[in-house]
Amino acid sequence: MQTKIIQGHELTEAQIDFMNNQRLTEYGENTKDFKKNERESVFFFLVEADSTKAFGLLKPVGITYADKSYRVLGIANIIAVEKGKGYGKVLMQVIKNYLTSQNMSGIGFCDATVCEFYAKCGYQIIDGLSTRFQYIHGQREKLDAERGVIYFDGGDALISKLLENDDLISTDVPLW
Ligand SMILES: CC(C)(COP(=O)(O)OP(=O)(O)OC[C@H]1O[C@@H](n2cnc3c(N)ncnc32)[C@H](O)[C@@H]1OP(=O)(O)O)[C@@H](O)C(=O)NCCC(=O)NCCS
Numbered sequence: 001m002q003t004k005i006i007q008g009h010e011l012t013e014a015q016i017d018f019m020n021n022q023r024l025t026e027y028g029e030n031t032k033d034f035k036k037n038e039r040e041s042v043f044f045f046l047v048e049a050d051s052t053k054a055f056g057l058l059k060p061v062g063i064t065y066a067d068k069s070y071r072v073l074g075i076a077n078i079i080a081v082e083k084g085k086g087y088g089k090v091l092m093q094v095i096k097n098y099l100t101s102q103n104m105s106g107i108g109f110c111d112a113t114v115c116e117f118y119a120k121c122g123y124q125i126i127d128g129l130s131t132r133f134q135y136i137h138g139q140r141e142k143l144d145a146e147r148g149v150i151y152f153d154g155g156d157a158l159i160s161k162l163l164e165n166d167d168l169i170s171t172d173v174p175l176w
Pocket of ligand 1: 026078079080081082083084085086087088089090109110111113114115116117118120
């Protein structure tokens with residue numbers, strides 16, 4: 001098994017098409033524009049015998065909270081093409097290694113039904129955090145319903161700061 005780590009602005013058309021198609025198959029729609037909105041993101045492809053088995057991304061996000069600014073990597077676009085064969089878990093281990101190498105924390109949002117998967121991959125599930133995130137750009141984007149927040153501490157212990165009080169957490173990009 002091989003891992004390819006690729007900067008968003010270096011993705012090939014074929015890689016973008018592949019992810020678009022997988023998202024359509026998975027969700028019936030694709031809300032991501034990889035070409036336009038993910039140029040700064042880092043993509044992870046797990047490849048075996050020339051075929052991609054799982055992929056995901058980390059997106060640089062600036063957050064402001066209690067008058068302080070922090071950098072975090074947003075975990076998103078996690079899909080195992082073939083499910084139940086351990087590919088998702090290997091991918092999440094590769095992403096943990098990357099976060100540790102960058103000394104940065106990873107944060108993502110997920111449906112309650114998938115939280116267990118991330119927990120099995122060694123990520124923390126943080127309750128009550130998702131509705132504290134907001135993105136203001138003309139109008140305010142906020143998650144209406146509570147979602148699971150998955151977290152991995154890559155060394156900066158960001159979560160202990162975010163849990164100091166219940167203030168809103170502003171992001172400089174739309175919620176990923
Ligand atoms: C979620 C997903 C990435 C998991 O990938 P996968 O390759 O099927 O998972 P793995 O085979 O590596 O499973 C790892 C462990 O998690 C468990 N697991 C996998 N999917 C799970 C789920 N949906 N709920 C609970 N546990 C799950 C497995 O049983 C396994 O447990 P074990 O380590 O005790 O054996 C995959 O199902 C997927 O692509 N789903 C659709 C897209 C999606 O929902 N992505 C997440 C967006 S937040």
